[in-house]
Amino acid sequence: MSQENPISSLESLRQQLVLWLESTPAGDFVTAYTWAWPIAESFHFVGLCLLVGTIGLFDLRLLGFARQIPLPQLHRLIPWGIAGFSINAASGSLFMAAAPFQYLYNESFYFKATFLGVAGVNVAVFYLLFYRKIVTLGAGEQAPLPARIIGGVSLLMWIGVMCAGRLLTFYRPSFRFF
Amino acid sequence: MDPVFVWLEQTALSVWVRESPSMFAFPGILTLHTIGMAFLVGLTSAFSLRTLGFAERVPASELLRFVPVVWFGFVLNLVSGVLLLMAYPAKALTNPVFYLKLTTIALALLAVRALGRRVAAASSAPVPVWPKDHVLASLTLAFWVVSVTAGRFLAYTHSRLLASDF
Numbered sequence: 001m002s003q004e005n006p007i008s009s010l011e012s013l014r015q016q017l018v019l020w021l022e023s024t025p026a027g028d029f030v031t032a033y034t035w036a037w038p039i040a041e042s043f044h045f046v047g048l049c050l051l052v053g054t055i056g057l058f059d060l061r062l063l064g065f066a067r068q069i070p071l072p073q074l075h076r077l078i079p080w081g082i083a084g085f086s087i088n089a090a091s092g093s094l095f096m097a098a099a100p101f102q103y104l105y106n107e108s109f110y111f112k113a114t115f116l117g118v119a120g121v122n123v124a125v126f127y128l129l130f131y132r133k134i135v136t137l138g139a140g141e142q143a144p145l146p147a148r149i150i151g152g153v154s155l156l157m158w159i160g161v162m163c164a165g166r167l168l169t170f171y172r173p174s175f176r177f178f
Numbered sequence: 179m180d181p182v183f184v185w186l187e188q189t190a191l192s193v194w195v196r197e198s199p200s201m202f203a204f205p206g207i208l209t210l211h212t213i214g215m216a217f218l219v220g221l222t223s224a225f226s227l228r229t230l231g232f233a234e235r236v237p238a239s240e241l242l243r244f245v246p247v248v249w250f251g252f253v254l255n256l257v258s259g260v261l262l263l264m265a266y267p268a269k270a271l272t273n274p275v276f277y278l279k280l281t282t283i284a285l286a287l288l289a290v291r292a293l294g295r296r297v298a299a300a301s302s303a304p305v306p307v308w309p310k311d312h313v314l315a316s317l318t319l320a321f322w323v324v325s326v327t328a329g330r331f332l333a334y335t336h337s338r339l340l341a342s343d344f
Contacts, residue, residue, distance in 0.1 A: 038334045042330045045212075045329075045330055046322075048216055049215065049223060050223065051216075052216035052220040054224050060247070065244065068240045069241070070236075073233055077224055077227060077236075080224070158216075163213070166209040166212045167201070167209060170205045
């Protein structure tokens with residue numbers, strides 16, 4: 001009868017994560033350098049534009065827009081999307097490490113993480129199962145239905161990430177309770 | 179300008195955007211402004227990167243098919259931007275950074291439009307890229323980085339929030 005309540009152990013894990021992140025120098029860094037946070041935010045927005053501008057473009061082509069563009073050629077812009085994602089992973093990690101409580105105790109953060117997770121699985125499915133068929137598609141050729149669905153899911157998830165990300169600030173916990 | 183700010187701040191629209199507890203008011207409009215930015219800045223940046231020689235075998239003229247999506251982003255941001263400005267007119271209009279943002283947006287749009295016209299006018303595909311196009315593409319990217327950064331800095335550089343004493 002000494003089983004631990006899974007909810008309370010998850011909660012204690014979350015508290016430990018907050019305390020551990022608070023022990024990193026990120027918090028001191030953004031306090032010492034007043035402009036670090038706004039500059040990191042600007043990078044986060046530029047990265048977002050790069051990501052949506054290239055990956056979103058590819059998704060729209062998968063969905064059937066501008067079918068005269070050969071998909072393998074358009075895919076050459078994807079490294080810019082990955083660069084945007086990397087910029088955002090780095091700046092996002094700084095935000096989380098500097099102010100963990102306001103993210104880990106925020107509903108909007110979990111929505112954003114869920115959308116990101118689905119986008120990640122979606123990308124994995126695309127490259128594992130469909131990429132090899134797609135790279136042979138030339139001008140005028142329609143992507144197969146599953147690939148079109150993947151394009152639609154990707155676009156929706158990135159829009160979801162933007163919505164939940166932008167709304168984070170309005171769901172911040174009002175006080176620190178541990 | 180203060181009487182104008184005060185008048186704007188007291189309009190029903192301004193009060194609603196600023197004070198409504200609904201997530202569709204200020205937070206929702208701000209979210210639409212972010213999504214519009216992603217499509218407007220993102221797609222025109224991809225077009226600029228193509229001009230600079232990345233993915234150069236993508237027919238540039240075919241990329242013009244995305245112009246309606248770019249317009250969608252632009253109109254979304256014009257409307258949401260005006261609403262955000264209505265909510266806090268003094269905050270933006272008394273901040274030099276806001277004028278930097280507007281100027282660089284205008285310049286980015288002019289540069290990318292010139293680039294788009296060059297591509298549309300070229301009859302042969304693939305479109306030959308001229309050195310002038312590289313300049314226009316680089317300017318587009320640079321103006322976008324400045325305008326996006328200026329936009330983000332609006333939250334940190336304002337000297338006033340409201341002109342009215344509520």
